[in-house]
Amino acid sequence: xxxxxxxxxxxxxxxxxxxxxxxxxxxxxxxxxxxxxxxxxxxxxxxxxxxxxxxxxxxxxxxxxxxxxxxxxxxxxxxxxxxxxxxxxxxxxxxxxxxxxxxxxxxxx
Numbered sequence: 001x002x003x004x005x006x007x008x009x010x011x012x013x014x015x016x017x018x019x020x021x022x023x024x025x026x027x028x029x030x031x032x033x034x035x036x037x038x039x040x041x042x043x044x045x046x047x048x049x050x051x052x053x054x055x056x057x058x059x060x061x062x063x064x065x066x067x068x069x070x071x072x073x074x075x076x077x078x079x080x081x082x083x084x085x086x087x088x089x090x091x092x093x094x095x096x097x098x099x100x101x102x103x104x105x106x107x108x109x
Contacts, residue, residue: 007103030095040095043102046088048075055085068109069093 024032030040038044054061065072073088074080091097091106 003103003107007100011099038094040093041097041099041102042094043099044090044094045103045106046073046090047106048086048088050084050086052085055082055087061087065089065092065109069105070109 026032031038031042033039033042051061054064061072069092071090071092073090075083075086075088077088089106089109091102091109093105094102097105
């Protein structure tokens with residue numbers, strides 16, 4: 001898909017929601033959520049991608065992902081296995097980045 005278009009739709013939707021229900025925000029921590037790993041922008045941009053060669057060596061996959069600040073999850077999310085060599089790959093960092101930078105980090109990785 002068109003990542004730029006998806007990002008624009010997300011921003012519009014979030015802005016519409018925030019007009020009705022203000023989000024909790026802390027100057028030091030960013031946006032507050034139930035999950036501490038999502039503090040900051042709270043943006044976790046992900047793609048499902050088939051990685052057959054890296055899937056054969058999970059340690060190598062994790063090494064490459066770490067180098068680019070990416071998180072590897074199974075097809076159905078956290079604590080699940082990949083199905084058919086398809087992984088959920090997302091940005092790992094959320095604190096200290098803008099929403100745009102979080103999406104770009106996933107895309108560049």
